[in-house]
Amino acid sequence: MKIKLACLGLGALLAATGAAQAGDFSFGSGLKDRVEVPAPIPVPAPMPVPEGFTYYLRGDLGWSFAKEPSFSETGAAFGVGLLPYSALSNHTLTTDGVFIGTIGMGAYLTPHIRGDLTLDFRSPQDIDASATYLDPGPVNGLVTDRVHANRVVGLVNAYWDLLPRGTFSPYVGAGVGLVYNDLNRTHLTTDDTPAIPKIGSSKETSVSLAAALMGGVSFSIDPRWAVDVSYRALYLDGASVATTLNTAEVSKVTIGSVWENQVRIGVRFNIW
Numbered sequence: 001m002k003i004k005l006a007c008l009g010l011g012a013l014l015a016a017t018g019a020a021q022a023g024d025f026s027f028g029s030g031l032k033d034r035v036e037v038p039a040p041i042p043v044p045a046p047m048p049v050p051e052g053f054t055y056y057l058r059g060d061l062g063w064s065f066a067k068e069p070s071f072s073e074t075g076a077a078f079g080v081g082l083l084p085y086s087a088l089s090n091h092t093l094t095t096d097g098v099f100i101g102t103i104g105m106g107a108y109l110t111p112h113i114r115g116d117l118t119l120d121f122r123s124p125q126d127i128d129a130s131a132t133y134l135d136p137g138p139v140n141g142l143v144t145d146r147v148h149a150n151r152v153v154g155l156v157n158a159y160w161d162l163l164p165r166g167t168f169s170p171y172v173g174a175g176v177g178l179v180y181n182d183l184n185r186t187h188l189t190t191d192d193t194p195a196i197p198k199i200g201s202s203k204e205t206s207v208s209l210a211a212a213l214m215g216g217v218s219f220s221i222d223p224r225w226a227v228d229v230s231y232r233a234l235y236l237d238g239a240s241v242a243t244t245l246n247t248a249e250v251s252k253v254t255i256g257s258v259w260e261n262q263v264r265i266g267v268r269f270n271i272w
Helices: 002-022
Strands: 055-064 071-074 092-095 098-108 113-122 125-135 139-161 168-191 198-220 225-236 239-244 250-255 258-270
Touching: 055 113, 055 225, 071 139, 098 258, 139 198, 139 225, 139 250, 168 239, 168 250
Parallel strands: none
Antiparallel strands: 055 098, 055 258, 071 250, 092 125, 098 113, 113 139, 125 139, 139 168, 168 198, 198 225, 198 239, 225 258, 239 250
């Protein structure tokens, strides 16, 4: 009987010890209950997020303020007598402003640098020149020329975004390329004598140098769309057109190079 009671007491003691260990409690003189805390989970270091797009399409509208280029004529003689004028330097010029539409495609090269290829389609521009002369005859004469210019400009551009591209990104840029010139000229010389007026018209095409400096601000609407507001100074090299007049003289007009001041607004659409 004593042996049975001893066995029951030992079993109860072992059961109590197991229950204490399962509950993570420690008993004993001077010891407090404790709860084990799980070890912290390490947090990975932040990684830079690459840009989601590499290429974009763009479209712009703009206005070029009228800028008067130099204007010169050679080949025709004006006036009568022993010393007719071979050229006039006192032309008065008027020049139309130009409406511009631009299309292009570009790429984001680094977080701050991008580049694109653009093609500008320009509204026709009229350059009107007139000059008067007084011959010792005396003969008063009037010379008028009109050059109707159609031009298309192609540029390779690079831009530096001053801040990392985001909601607001100011930038500066530069471009270089070519301008296709399609010039139509009409000429008329009249005086106060019964002489037959000098008249003539001609058309000539050429390709010359173009360059640009620009600065502006981009506003991101969402990850795919951005709006550009910018100023551009556009350089157009000179061009010339020769005309055979009804007097068999070959008169050549040269339109000098010019820097145009342009304001533009456009959109960029990120494609992939």
